Amino acid sequence: MYKVLVSEQLVPNIHLLNIEAAEIAKKALIGQFVVVMVDEVGERIPLSLADWDVEEGTVTLVVMQVGTSTRKLAALKSGDYILSIAGPSGLPSHLEKFGTVACIGGCYGIGAIIPIARSLKSLGNEVISIIEARSKNLLYWQDKLQQVSDELILATGDGSSGYKGWAYDPLKEMLERGKKIDIVFAHGCTFMMRLISEATRSFGVKTLVVLNPIMVDGTGMCGVCRVSVGGETKFACVDGPEFDGHKVDWDLLMARRTIYLEEEIRSLQRYECQQWYFETAKAMKAKV
């Protein structure tokens, strides 16, 4: 069992969990993830490591609520326990002095891009960070990211803060303007990573993306996370999760991510109903 030390909502739907996991913190490398199972009846889901602290013996996860498992995680309070966390898994990112780098984060990826930006900065790169959200109240950790970036660009779909548009818009503009960018790291939803990869392709700027297929064991045992990269089948959990965005078969990844859409909806509806029932029963009891 793993103790939750801090649980807080960063912005609507996005949650931070700081968890006691000393061994994982000691071994974690940038770009790696953990496989989490909330409770006895839970499923195993992969989550990127957003941060870790060797001295405190903790790891930090940024969780976006999209279904039953992430809803369950977000409902945990400080002092609660998580049944199992396995990792660190996956290959670490290869980071070095590239020159000028763009670090791009969206939704839960804003958290996970920070260790990458921090390391790239300390290696002497010029770091341009771009984060996106639908609206300004969904952006978080601008200050943290600012500290490890030479330039921070915000992009909001409704234009309520920073650039009106999505992360690929300012990136594309920069490249069109002739700004030299040596490498791009993108972490976020599949759609965003795909658009970023499309935006950089014609400029020949190497683009690394952190793929997010469905996983079960996370140790290469089952192959559910298989993706096609450069025409070859790879297992994202052991060969990735980071891959060259220009070589990824995005259509396949997007199709495979929807395998259980119906089941996920059913599961979430059931969970919500149960929660509603428990809450109502509790409230009734309190009244009586």
Add this chain to the structure above:
Amino acid sequence: MEEKKTKARVRMREQDPLERARNFMEVPCGYTPDEAIEEANRCLTCLKPACRNGCPVEVDIPSFIKLIKDGKFIEAAWKVKEKNALPAVCGRVCPQEIQCESLCILGKKGEPVAVGNLERFAADYEAEKGGIKVPEKPKATGRKIAIIGSGPGGLTCASDLIKSGHRVTLFEALHKPGGVLVYGIPEFRLPKVIVEREVEYIKKLGVELRLNTVIGKLYTVDELLNEQGYDACFIVTGAGLPIFMGIPGENLNGIYSANEFLTRANLMKAYLFPEYDTPIKRGKKVAVFGGGNVAMDSARVALRLGAENVYLIYRRSEAEMPARKAEVHHAHEEGIEFVFLTNPTRFIDDDKGNVCGIECIKMELGEPDASGRRKPIPIKGSEFQIEIDVAIPALGTRANPLLTKTMTDLELNKRGYIAAEEGTGMTSKPGVFAGGDIVTGSATVILAMGAGRKAANAINEYLKWKYWDVSNLPKS
């Protein structure tokens, strides 16, 4: 000597095929005490029992059967446990027909004694009556041993070494111990409460169990040996890397490796979705490829998930199938449709990323190949299509490189399996032993247990002498 007519063996009652094909409850019901005594009485208590030679962990078969004859069921279980830490598992999943029972003298004229059924009876009886006895703790040696993988080989090795007085830690990557016993073999062949019970016993012996610990990621073997003070290490991680067929359309939705399908169903209990959170596709028409036990298990799970048709597609004929006869028989009874001498050539897409059919080609058998089985050859122009919505390739597994990749000083063979000396499990790296599927490739539960036993003996020897001679390693 006058030839006595041998009595037929006592049949074990089973759930009705049509009923059981829709539930996950165990198929055979087990013996009653009377049935067990009746069956035990068939045993001739040979002076030179051959059956014992057929057991990879050398269970004293005549002695425990004698105890059953005398009605001392709990004592019978203790007798088995002297040699076998997992009797309730072995009684259920061992291929006794090619092991102990194949050497039973009664088998020459009639049916051999049902050793497996009796072993299962004794173990279940002991657990039910709460007669579990933990042997006295041996004198501590102060030595520490790391066992990587908590499958049948790891569990056996751990229980042997703890009895020698060492401190034993069992490392497991998943959240539940048991390896293939929990993620691979389905509930209806091996109820998971039984695995839990046997693992509990091994914990009671004093073995420390570390779950969610992926060796190769969280720790390397070198760290275990050099920093954490382990004196020896036994790698028994299995061969858990699925083989796909390499035919077009293999990444379509609805195509599972057998490992994924069974892990979801068994370990994650997806058959209880949505009470359990892990989903699984409940196909109406399911194709399973392969002819081994894993293919049988996958087909029978798919059926229990509500499939109308389950096709078991195998490129050779029934005679060449490597699966246990009993399992093939069960699958037949439950209504699995066998399609022999057929191979898939491509998966057909419904334009939304889902599989909706397969194209197959008919095969004919040619000359025997290196494995001694007749090689299937495609018949030109015999392609045909089958409508399906779920496909499960169960073509076997290879060595998972997750751990071995982190050990540059460990010799592997060409196919990625660990090179280890037969009989001891000694590898090219001092202090490191290996056994089970990661050495031999996919094999059986009892062979992995045998490898665990041998490694435990070898580790005991090694701890005495610290002697390392790699000249007997198989050449790759």
